[in-house]
Amino acid sequence: MIRITLNGQVETxxxxxxxxxxxxxxxxVGKRLAVERNGEIVPRARHGEVELTDGDQLEIVVAVGGx
Amino acid sequence: MNDPLVIAGKxxxxxxxxxxxxxxxxxxxxxxxDASGAAIVTVAIRRTNIGQNPGEPNLLEVLPPEQFTIxxxxxxxxxxxxxxxxxxxxxELLDGHALVKLEVLGxxxxxxxxxxxxxxxxxxxxxxxxxxxxxxxDDPIQAKMLEDIGCAAIMPLASLIGSGMxxxxxxxxRLIIDxxxxxxxxxxxxxTASDAAIAMELGCDGxxxxxxxxxxxxxxxMASAMKKAVEAGREAFLAGRMPRKFxxxxxxxxxxxxxxx
Numbered sequence: 036m037i038r039i040t041l042n043g044q045v046e047t048x049x050x051x052x053x054x055x056x057x058x059x060x061x062x063x064v065g066k067r068l069a070v071e072r073n074g075e076i077v078p079r080a081r082h083g084e085v086e087l088t089d090g091d092q093l094e095i096v097v098a099v100g101g102x
Numbered sequence: 103m104n105d106p107l108v109i110a111g112k113x114x115x116x117x118x119x120x121x122x123x124x125x126x127x128x129x130x131x132x133x134x135x136d137a138s139g140a141a142i143v144t145v146a147i148r149r150t151n152i153g154q155n156p157g158e159p160n161l162l163e164v165l166p167p168e169q170f171t172i173x174x175x176x177x178x179x180x181x182x183x184x185x186x187x188x189x190x191x192x193x194e195l196l197d198g199h200a201l202v203k204l205e206v207l208g209x210x211x212x213x214x215x216x217x218x219x220x221x222x223x224x225x226x227x228x229x230x231x232x233x234x235x236x237x238x239x240d241d242p243i244q245a246k247m248l249e250d251i252g253c254a255a256i257m258p259l260a261s262l263i264g265s266g267m268x269x270x271x272x273x274x275x276r277l278i279i280d281x282x283x284x285x286x287x288x289x290x291x292x293x294t295a296s297d298a299a300i301a302m303e304l305g306c307d308g309x310x311x312x313x314x315x316x317x318x319x320x321x322x323x324m325a326s327a328m329k330k331a332v333e334a335g336r337e338a339f340l341a342g343r344m345p346r347k348f349x350x351x352x353x354x355x356x357x358x359x360x361x362x363x
Contacts, residue, residue: 101146
């Protein structure tokens with residue numbers, strides 16, 4: 036198991052999980068979102084190949100109303 | 103009248119830019135934006151729910167990027183680093199879209215910009231290929247610095263964000279406009295239609311607003327009023343106002359040919 040920080044919350048996940056698999060678990064595949072891992076953008080085309088590792092800091096964002 | 107607003111080489115039909123915050127729901131957001139005629143709409147970037155609320159509607163389904171130019175902002179960022187990170191996420195979210203609104207705040211009470219951090223972030227973003235529209239103080243010197251860095255539009259506040267206090271320092275805005283070779287857009291402070299008209303009559307290239315529409319009694323009607331105010335102010339600016347004559351009247355009707363003369 037690995038522990039990552041996902042949008043500020045500590046989560047325990049199984050080993051070898053890709054970004055895409057995580058998005059699938061959370062019902063977020065196909066949504067307009069962006070992912071940052073340890074301060075670096077993970078481009079959409081690479082969601083399926085980037086594996087999460089212990090200690091990762093993940094941010095997943097969307098567009099919301101704002102001025 | 104063909105008089106587009108040109109930002110970073112691209113033409114827009116409307117000189118009114120609108121935000122998408124503070125509306126009752128997405129239906130009202132969309133109706134107000136349609137009534138405003140805006141081509142550029144701002145959005146904020148925030149953490150998504152991570153599965154707690156599946157099927158939550160997404161703003162970009164209501165405002166498709168194919169139909170509007172989406173302008174992601176950095177509202178809520180208090181450092182250059184956070185602002186740059188936020189806009190890199192926005193660029194990924196919007197498939198490489200380069201036009202962004204930079205704002206780095208200095209104080210949660212006034213939401214006044216932190217200009218040293220704003221200048222720092224602008225420099226990084228311009229080097230990274232972004233077209234930066236930048237919220238700034240109404241200081242003509244720092245506005246020029248932002249232009250020299252390569253910002254695509256300078257966006258001074260007219261009064262505090264969300265205050266509706268109107269155009270508090272028209273003289274500073276004029277100094278900024280007179281010095282600038284890129285568009286100057288009033289961002290923040292407009293409260294009602296006459297404020298937007300005044301900004302445009304001063305020679306601003308556009309007006310960006312959110313709260314004045316969203317918190318009006320009838321947002322959709324106010325959006326329509328703002329559209330007309332921006333158009334009217336622009337036409338008045340282009341037409342050139344008559345000179346002010348202090349302490350002397352000048353009748354509009356002929357002074358000769360009066361009966362009994």
